[in-house]
Amino acid sequence: MDFSTFLWTTFAAFLTLATYSFLYKDNPFYKIAEHIVTGVAAGYFAILLWHNGLVPKLWFQRIDDGDWWWLWLNSSKPWYLIPAILGMLMWTRFSKKYQWVSRWPMALYIGISAGIAVPLEMSNRVNKQLYDTMADLNWANFFGQGTYAMFDTTSGLSQLLIVIGVVAALIYFFFSKAHTGLFGGVAKVGIWTLMIGFGASFGFTVMARISLFINRMQFLGGWGQEAFNASGTTPNPNYSAWYQVFFWLLALLVIGYAAYEIVKHLRSRKT
Amino acid sequence: MKLKLFVVSLVVLLSFSIAFAQEDTLTVPPIPPDSALLPAAVTGLVAKDTDNDHGHAITLKWQPSADDGAGRQSVAMYEVFRWVPDLMTRIPALRDTLEYLKLRTGDGWSPPEPGSRTDSIHNVFASLDDAQLEERKESLEQTISQAIRDLPAAHAAYPEDGDWQQVAVAPAGSATAADVGTKEKDTPDYLPDYSDFYYRVDAVTADPAIRTASEIVGPVQSYGQWFNKGRLAVSVFVLIFGLLTIFFVQHARRGADLYVRPMAGIEAVDDAIGRATEMGRPILYVLGLGTADMIATIASFTILGRVARRVAEYQTKLIVPAYEPVVMAVAQEVVKTAYYDAGRPDDYDEDIVFFVTSLQFAYVAAVNGLMLRELPATNVYMGKFFAESLLLAETGAVAGSIQIAGTDEIAQIPFFIVACDYTLIGEELYAASAYLGREPILLGSLKAQDWAKAGVIALAVAGLALSNLAVAYDWSWASSIVDFFRVVD
Amino acid sequence: MDIFEKLMKLDRRWVFLFLIAVCVVTYAADFEIPVLVEPEVEAIFNFVDTLPAGAAVMIPIDYDPGSLAELHPMTYAIVEQCWRKNLKVVFSALSQNAPGMADQAIRDISDSLKVEKEYNGVVYPPREIVNGVDYCFLGYKPYPAIIILSMGQNFRLPFPLDYYGTPLDSLPMMRDIQNYDDLACVIDISGTNATDYWISYGQGRYGFPLAIGVTGVSTAQYYPYYGSGQIFGIMGGMLGAAQYEQLADNPGLAKDGMRVQWSAHMMIIAFIVLGNVGYFVSRIRARRGERR
């Protein structure tokens, strides 16, 4: 790792620690990280939209130069004038007086999206899930096999329980019927199923989240090793004492801020 | 003039010769004479236009070879061949030449590396000046588009001027394959509609040189359909559901009294706005990470409209950080109208709804900071949420806010349930706007949703019974009923 | 405020501090936490462990760098076990970026075989791993279904040369190996749908013993094959890899990760239990108070 890369990594390590400082409380370092990332992310996204959206969609390959040019458009796909104009109608929002015109492109946007959603969601969410529920059960292995038969997920009983759970949970979602009597009882089974499912899903996610933290620890550890030229089997040929200087600078910052906060806390306790 | 004609024809000739030079990779390996090892050929080969598609594809079906999984068991795969006219084979090379000419006449061109493919093209054109290159480029463009137009005619000329090319492979044991091309005329995979195609299928052993070809079938043409039969069940569902909605909405309009069960999360919204007013602290409304084309976000807009109207009436402060510019624009319109409807247009400020940034964790970082600085009395999260759900909700809990959440993103519901005070689960998000508005028309559509759910439950139970009976008693009619509900994409 | 109420209303920053401390300490420290071993992982280990020296095992490496963190530990543990036990290994790659993974694994594991080491109480001497004698790496070809089918006829048909360009016939170990019949088993380690092809075209057609190692998210979809006996073992994700590392007494990346995971999980559970103890005690007290 050459020195400039190391400096960048040091900056990344600083931002990592600054973001973690949020766990204690909102503080100047978190504010720095937060405000930098907001601006840079907005700029990044704008650039992506420009290069990967605007240019290929509207600014048709200059090399293919058509006969006429207008508004970045050429004659190869003149019909793209329509969305370009609609897009520019959005800019009427800059004016107080003509702001209402921007409702037209917004209405188109929402109309097209709603239209796409109706059959697509019906197919993907309702039809397909319904068809999956209509599968034939595993009668040959109804009560499960092996030592842990009661927890055999491929048994017919488990498959049947899934169907019962689906029906009960769907009944819980009824809006126009009071949850009383038998109906209420089934709805209760439904919400229990939902809660068990949510609990399991919560517990299952813990591992993935801890992994993310392990990754960040590895990043910080790798940076520390780099600062002392201790990473890998081949020593860094560009290594100099400056690597350590920057390591200690950041370490000092962390320790200094921690000490400041502790002293402040102790003082506020005394008074 | 004559010179010009001569030069143009020379260029065309040259590009054709390049095309021919590259053809050797495309030929079929010769079939060896040792016939004792040859596998049995496939039989009953049928080629048909692929159904329910936009055209540009042919489906082939056959009976597997006698040596596939039985007999000598020597077949490892099937290779599908289509007869391709020379004209079609030539187009990619012409395109390479055109690409070269475009680069050459454009900015920042540098000579290709010696020995590369482009270099062989370059050698042909090296000595020409810009005007000549430009001219050739144009003539070549015309040649290519003419060639694409001539493709159906060239296919009709079977078996003149063409050769067999492998277009698909299928592992042993399969009895069907599809030759899927694209509709893009400027890609090498372009397959012209309404052209006569001829196919054959080779049974190939593990040694690719030992193979047996089937009979040739054809001509067959590809074309697009006007109705996707695989989506028939979806169309029935959409139609019935649409009619149900219209029926119940009309029913409600005529003044029917519709009951809806109470929902804690919805009632909390009113209390929360009152609480914020008492405390003199703002309300934070997060529309989620959805773009305005997601229905969850559209549902969130309608909820925002109701919340904003009440907020305007109570004269509390509202903060709406938006994730996406279109979402921001629509939300501004929603909030503005809400303030006008509440009779407080003067309280409306353009910066109630503002854009933050369009990347997930940058947005979260900013909103988290906002929460700890503004200390909102209530946070409302409605819409599409991903991994940031818990980041937002836990920070909101630190800030001491009452939190109401609603999302249809299944993976995030557990986190909202754990970290928020009230959570609308899945479908409840879509019902919330009707609940908040309490307008009979909207409640009517809830009734339609309930009937649809009842229908789904009935169908699920009936379908389950039918499909199990169909297996047990071998009832083909029952399984065909169940099959109706299958969606084929 | 007594201790139980404090337990209930602990500032969350104590939770954060404990979690950081637990993670950093267990990450830096070097100790082992046993992992619960499931029968489907143990089956693979026992199968490999009881093979006679000289037997050949095929290990298709079908994952990309994306699922490296979960699947590399499996490869390392199994291959090291095979080579320590003097088994021969045939590698193949049916996913586009897999050859790089396999190559890296082969080099790393060859290095670790160069030192003497003790596994489950048995000391194994150092050993030089030789290409063509201890292993053969076939390389990558597209169309997994077809390659799997033709390897059933003979490995030489899809792969006349190995990954390094040597003809298979000139590799000593491959002289006795024509097709799956000459292998003890196939253990597919895959982050792609190559697993489906190994099950339906490989095991389904040629009937060799097949075990699989897959990513955590796709484990559930392959359990039915374990139930029906088509695969004799299954390892899922980091957890499966850690179990194998424990069985092989060869702790690696997966067990290192599991150490932190285990401590963090236990800490969270401990906090949940503390919170509930506080909750119940204060509720009981409140009831008693009412009675008085």
Added chain:
Amino acid sequence: MKRQIPVVLVGLFGLFMIFQYFVPHESSEWIYEFLLDWTIIIGIFAMALGLWSLYRVSVEKIRTRKPAWGYNYLTLVGLFTMMLFGFTSQNGEAWGWFFPFMVAANLTLVMIIQASVTKGHRGLFLGTAGVCLAVCIVIIIFDDTWGFHFETAEGLQSTMFRAFFDNILIPIFATMFSLLAFFIASAAYRAFRARNVMATLLLLAALIVMLRFNPYFGPLSPYMSKASNWLMNVPNLAAQRAIIIGVGLGIVATALKVILGIERGYMGKG
């Protein structure tokens, strides 16, 4: 005019898109792709609104001296710098006057902000901005080691653009994401109390799944692991399926209400 036309547009295009789904023909596909491009292009043009909003809100915070106002300079400089990086790239290895240009450009921005928030001295700030802008222009004209690229995507590959992405965005995103490890712990501690049946079920299911790889329960441990597998694949699957179906109906109902003009809340009219 202001209210009716949008509703008509939504209905018309919505209904068309519903029918389009069932027609696989090429012409229908062409219209689908074209209309999808409309939404994309409208979104791209809207980005200008977003950036303007970000700029205005930040400047407003600086002007009114809101808490943490000073940091908003970082946001705006970050935004401006990243956009400049995205539009520029080096022609060779040398940096030339690129960094002095970046400093001058950012100074221009800061001076313009100062001019718009200040009460007096507006002329001074505008003058300085003008000088900085002139410096920028001079550098652009005379320095040819780097250049602007608006039509081609060189900027996406430029060293600084990538460095900002790799060393500012990625570390902060990854760290924000990993904060979840802590929040999942604190949320579990705070909320997993056996208050009633529902909360107890949630708590028990989570505990069993979290204990799935723990060997310290003797003969019970394998049951724990199998039970967690069962919980994930039976009740969890049932819950997911029910939610998916319910959400599907909710989405279709909402979209139909929008298309039929029953629900106009998205236009602020309930």
